[in-house]
Amino acid sequence: MNPRPSSASKRAPSSSRAPSSRAQRSPASAKPSRAAAASAPGVDREAVAKALAALAAMEGEVLDDLCGLARIPSVSARPVPDAAVRASAEATAVLMRKAGLHDVELLEVEGAHPYVLGHRVEDPALPTLLLYAHHDVQPEGDPARWTSPPYEPTRRGDRIYGRGIVDDKAGILVHLAAIASWVRAAGRLPVNVHFVVEGEEEIGSEHLAEFLTRYRAKMPADCIVLTDTGNLERGLPSLTTRLRGLVKVEVALRGYDHALHSGFWGGPVPDPVMGMARMLASLTHPDGSIAVKGCVAGARKPTARERAGLASLPYSAKALRADAGAVKGLKLHDATGADVYAAQWYEPALAITALEASPVAGSSNQIVPSARARIGVRIVPGQDPKAVQRALVAHLKANVPWGLELTIKSMTAGPAWSTDTGDPAFAAAHRALAAGYGTRSIEIGAGGSIPFVGPFAKALGGVPALLVGLEDPACNAHAENESLYLPDFHASCRSAVHLYAELGAVLRPAARG
Numbered sequence: 082m083n084p085r086p087s088s089a090s091k092r093a094p095s096s097s098r099a100p101s102s103r104a105q106r107s108p109a110s111a112k113p114s115r116a117a118a119a120s121a122p123g124v125d126r127e128a129v130a131k132a133l134a135a136l137a138a139m140e141g142e143v144l145d146d147l148c149g150l151a152r153i154p155s156v157s158a159r160p161v162p163d164a165a166v167r168a169s170a171e172a173t174a175v176l177m178r179k180a181g182l183h184d185v186e187l188l189e190v191e192g193a194h195p196y197v198l199g200h201r202v203e204d205p206a207l208p209t210l211l212l213y214a215h216h217d218v219q220p221e222g223d224p225a226r227w228t229s230p231p232y233e234p235t236r237r238g239d240r241i242y243g244r245g246i247v248d249d250k251a252g253i254l255v256h257l258a259a260i261a262s263w264v265r266a267a268g269r270l271p272v273n274v275h276f277v278v279e280g281e282e283e284i285g286s287e288h289l290a291e292f293l294t295r296y297r298a299k300m301p302a303d304c305i306v307l308t309d310t311g312n313l314e315r316g317l318p319s320l321t322t323r324l325r326g327l328v329k330v331e332v333a334l335r336g337y338d339h340a341l342h343s344g345f346w347g348g349p350v351p352d353p354v355m356g357m358a359r360m361l362a363s364l365t366h367p368d369g370s371i372a373v374k375g376c377v378a379g380a381r382k383p384t385a386r387e388r389a390g391l392a393s394l395p396y397s398a399k400a401l402r403a404d405a406g407a408v409k410g411l412k413l414h415d416a417t418g419a420d421v422y423a424a425q426w427y428e429p430a431l432a433i434t435a436l437e438a439s440p441v442a443g444s445s446n447q448i449v450p451s452a453r454a455r456i457g458v459r460i461v462p463g464q465d466p467k468a469v470q471r472a473l474v475a476h477l478k479a480n481v482p483w484g485l486e487l488t489i490k491s492m493t494a495g496p497a498w499s500t501d502t503g504d505p506a507f508a509a510a511h512r513a514l515a516a517g518y519g520t521r522s523i524e525i526g527a528g529g530s531i532p533f534v535g536p537f538a539k540a541l542g543g544v545p546a547l548l549v550g551l552e553d554p555a556c557n558a559h560a561e562n563e564s565l566y567l568p569d570f571h572a573s574c575r576s577a578v579h580l581y582a583e584l585g586a587v588l589r590p591a592a593r594g
């Protein structure tokens with residue numbers, strides 16, 4: 082494998098590392114406690130028990146299907162059409178049919194990787210759920226940094242390692258496992274479902290608006306359930322009620338049409354790479370906070386009540402450092418748990434997500450003619466993505482040193498999202514999570530983005546959107562050595578079985594033609 086074991090491999094399997102006080106709690110696979118399992122009137126508890134038994138019996142089969150899907154390198158950053166992304170869509174369709182979904186089809190939009198859609202309408206009088214996950218994955222990064230090959234799912238301890246295993250192929254299997262459990266145990270679901278699996282989430286869902294216009298009518302629903310977020314900690318089921326949006330631009334600075342001998346030219350002529358470094362440095366203050374006014378405008382601080390909620394969440398700086406793989410002595414920008422969660426969920430954040438000029442390996446003593454970078458700003462509810470993008474572009478234009486030539490490409494401008502949790506669907510979700518994990522669930526924010534949520538909930542008439550997930554702090558989603566924590570995967574499958582029953586009992590189906 083890799084010549085030098087990366088920090089991940091040196092670590093013992095995650096369950097032994099005590100990231101924070103809560104980790105000492107009983108593992109998630111503990112049996113559901115009595116109080117946590119109380120369900121809504123109208124839930125057929127016997128049918129739920131049978132479906133859970135069917136789920137337990139198919140555990141090995143579900144993991145095989147998950148690993149099969151994770152072997153397909155469905156990297157959506159590659160240009161359309163891409164054989165692997167299409168193969169992943171087709172493999173998802175096969176698994177949907179096997180689970181018991183009908184009229185399964187690939188949905189195409191010009192220039193987009195394929196979506197997959199399957200249905201199971203038991204009875205129009207029942208409530209209908211729109212389930213969501215995505216089958217595309219992030220690029221694997223540096224293969225040398227992986228302990229085992231990214232597209233050969235490998236079990237180590239209570240985790241399976243592989244690209245896309247948790248983000249988001251496990252999100253697909255959670256629902257297929259729950260659907261198959263109900264179908265095998267009861268021959269039907271307690272709700273109707275439409276299951277849409279996207280193929281371009283990891284590149285910002287660029288064709289979502291078009292997809293919505295063309296295909297929305299195929300998936301009317303009373304509630305959306307998205308499985309593409311995370312838990313605050315292993316074994317602590319978390320419902321995500323706010324997401325950040327993402328504004329992205331690509332910049333290039335050019336000085337010359339060829340490299341210059343740094344000895345002969347150095348001094349009188351500007352260095353484009355130094356220019357890029359200075360321009361990028363102007364984006365933040367020395368304390369790391371954003372220095373571009375327009376990029377923080379509209380961000381609302383958490384209320385006192387929200388802040389108290391953040392302060393009550395489990396937090397350990399030691400665990401955060403360990404999960405981040407932070408170097409010794411690294412200075413975090415925020416001290417307390419409440420500050421950290423507020424910074425991740427209520428404040429915008431700016432990052433340089435790519436930077437290139439000239440690789441160190443093989444470099445010579447020259448003034449490099451140009452440099453390129455990508456800048457991403459995670460924005461929060463209350464902020465206008467287009468306004469933030471305009472402010473960022475204006476700032477960059479105003480901070481070009483030494484007359485270098487600036488080129489800017491405006492990319493994604495996706496809004497943030499948040500929801501209030503008054504609808505009975507949220508209480509139903511909490512009951513289902515508590516029953517599946519055997520412990521009470523909490524509400525959290527997430528610093529990441531899922532472009533699908535806002536537009537779809539709106540298009541479906543403002544129906545409740547339930548964001549549940551599998552990612553844990555050590556899952557390395559988007560990085561090398563991505564992994565899935567198995568006890569939480571199984572708990573999530575159980576929760577999904579409960580969720581269909583709970584929502585079936587509390588949702589009132591909207592009148593449909």
Ligand SMILES: [Zn+2]
Pocket residue numbers: 215248249282309
């Ligand atoms: Zn994802």
